Amino acid sequence: MSYGPPPPQGPGGYGPPPPPPPGGGYGAPPPPPNMGPSEPPANKGAAIALTVIGFLCCNLLSGVLGIVAIVTAESNPKASKICQIIGWIFVAIGIVSSILYFFLVAASGAGTTTTY
DSSP, X not given: OOOOOOOOOOTTSSOOOOOOOTTSSSOOOOOOOOOOXXXXXXXXXXXXXXXXXXXXXXXXXXXXXXXXXXXXXXTXXXXXXXXXXXXXXXXXXXXXXXXXXXXXXXXXXXXXXXXX
């Protein structure tokens, strides 16, 4: 079985090369459009510290806000920073209220024993 003679070609058997594309070939791709200044990612170290301190101080709300801040640090840095700020405020409120409670209990004499 034969496919027949090949079609006639130019000199060298392959014909002339195609002309180059306009612009000189496949140059560098165009630069991406300007999307404005990108916001830097949130600080994950502060969010991790907030989570640890929140749970160690039995302040569950601060611990949960720290976890939310860690998870959203790269996808939504602004929300992560807001969660960190709110979490640290709750930690500060917890520490101040614990100190006040300690001094109020000590001042009231609740720790002393009475003998009859």
